[in-house]
Amino acid sequence: MSPRFLAILNLFYPLRCAACGKDLAYDSPSRICAPCLASIQEIPPHPRPAFVRSSLRYEGTAKDLIHKFKYSGKDYLAGSFAPYLKRVWLQDDEMKTADVIACVPSHPARLRDRGFNPSVALAREFAQAVEKPYIPALERVRNTPSQTELGREERARNMEGAFRVIDPAIIRGKRTLLVDDVCTTGSTLSECARTLRRAGSGEVFALTLALQNLV
Numbered sequence: 339m340s341p342r343f344l345a346i347l348n349l350f351y352p353l354r355c356a357a358c359g360k361d362l363a364y365d366s367p368s369r370i371c372a373p374c375l376a377s378i379q380e381i382p383p384h385p386r387p388a389f390v391r392s393s394l395r396y397e398g399t400a401k402d403l404i405h406k407f408k409y410s411g412k413d414y415l416a417g418s419f420a421p422y423l424k425r426v427w428l429q430d431d432e433m434k435t436a437d438v439i440a441c442v443p444s445h446p447a448r449l450r451d452r453g454f455n456p457s458v459a460l461a462r463e464f465a466q467a468v469e470k471p472y473i474p475a476l477e478r479v480r481n482t483p484s485q486t487e488l489g490r491e492e493r494a495r496n497m498e499g500a501f502r503v504i505d506p507a508i509i510r511g512k513r514t515l516l517v518d519d520v521c522t523t524g525s526t527l528s529e530c531a532r533t534l535r536r537a538g539s540g541e542v543f544a545l546t547l548a549l550q551n552l553v
């Protein structure tokens with residue numbers, strides 16, 4: 339579309355910042371305004387203690403944007419999030435050896451409510467950014483009760499047997515990177531990783547957009 343046409347279109351349908359709602363210039367390269375972008379807190383590079391790494395702190399603007407991404411249908415935000423994931427990926431020599439990108443699946447019932455699967459959107463966008471194949475590796479076979487009220491051990495029990503590998507042949511021997519939006523205790527990611535390894539995958543890593551610290 340020509341810049342002139344975009345400028346006219348913007349009079350009727352102004353682009354607004356996905357976080358604060360302020361008007362954006364019609365040719366803004368981002369769907370998030372500069373002050374909101376500046377307020378997003380990245381987690382500095384650190385030695386990875388477990389198999390999970392995360393890009394952002396789950397607070398402030400990042401928390402607000404992720405919430406809108408998941409529950410308000412702002413699926414285009416996957417494109418704004420992918421560069422944050424990519425920055426962590428570029429710093430992690432082990433993670434970079436992954437053969438395929440997969441994600442934590444939503445239960446079909448939740449998918450129907452929402453119309454799209456945020457973690458699939460995120461994983462696809464990220465896979466494209468790092469030029470690795472995205473594969474639909476897992477499906478959820480059991481809808482788990484909400485985790486928000488549960489402690490660490492209860493969460494792990496709650497997730498047992500919740501996932502299934504769709505086609506073991508496509509993950510056999512593959513080093514797999516699981517992508518998800520928020521990591522809380524890592525129990526969901528651990529269960530996904532266990533399920534993949536049991537079905538014959540190679541090493542499994544996980545990368546989440548944000549890390550929520552339980553207090």
Ligand SMILES: [Zn+2]
Pocket residue numbers: 355356357358359360370371372373374375
């Ligand atoms: Zn803003």
